[in-house]
Amino acid sequence: METAGYVALARQTSLMKEMRVIANNIANANTTGFRQEGVIFAEYVEQGDGSKGVSMAQGTVRNTSLAQGTLDMTGGTFDVAIEGDGFFMVQTPNGNRLTRAGAFTPSAQGNLVTPDGYPVLDAGGAPLFVPPDASDLAIARDGTISTQGRPIGQIGVVVPNDPIQMEREGGVMFRADAGTVPVENPRVMQGFVEASNVDPILQVARMVEVQRAYEMGQSFMDREDERIRTAMKAFVK
Structure with a gap:
């Protein structure tokens, strides 16, 4: 395949990646705590034989938006949202x-957990325990329960x-291999969840x-394919 064909193929592959990312964003438009993704396109140059280089762009990295989502009031005792920077662990x-x-809830063992049953960690990195008989439970702005x-405890x-x-990982979960640091002045809101x-x-x-x-790219590839076929037939004759 000639350079033009490689460029077109790389472009089509990148567009398909972006289309999948967009479709996933739309599917999760109503998922609590979901972070929108985008595709970052990296440009590189393909050097031809004795000819000028050809610039190509390829979607290689997904970029997660950290913009604040709307804070929806639920009134739930164990529903909490972060206003500003930060993540729950x-x-x-x-x-x-x-x-x-x-959107947390107490487990049968008394731990504060996610809907999937994963324990929510406190400021020291340990699971948060909520006494089953706890009454008038309140969560302060700094996460103190x-x-x-x-x-x-403190979220x-x-x-x-x-x-x-x-x-x-898992839709609304993220892995941070580079580690984390505590937010100095967290702003936690009880009775809200972030949309x-x-x-x-x-x-x-x-x-x-x-789309x-x-x-347009597919149309170009079809024409390029037909051009190459025509040239090969002429060469064979």
Whole structure:
């Protein structure tokens, strides 16, 4: 395949990657704590034999938006949202993970857990225990949990050392291999959850743009394929 064909193929592959990312964003527009993703295109130059280099762009990296989602009031005692920077840390079988989805609940053992049953960690990195008989439970702005005026724990709020290197796992979970640090002045809101930060209208508009670009690229590839076939037939004759 000639250089033009390689360029077109790389472009089509990148557009398909972006289309899958956009479709996933739209599908999670109503998922609590979901972070919108985008595709970062890297440009590189293909040097031809004795000819000028050809610039090509390829979608290689997914970029996660950390923009604040809408804070929806639920009134739930164990529903919490973070206003501003930070993530909750939860304990999973594969290690600690970060999330903005704060729809928590007490487990049968008394631990504060996610809907999937993963323990929510406190400021010291240990699972949070909520006494089964706790009454008038309150969660302060700094994440401190109190009952009958006595503090019983503090929800940990952290930020990754390297946000760019975070990797998504399980929809609303992220792995931060570079480590995390506590947020100095967290702003935790009891009785709220953070909605997805996806803008469905913009995502649908972008999907239309990508679809049109893909169709144009496919048309070019079809013409290029026909040109090469014609040239080969002429050469054989």
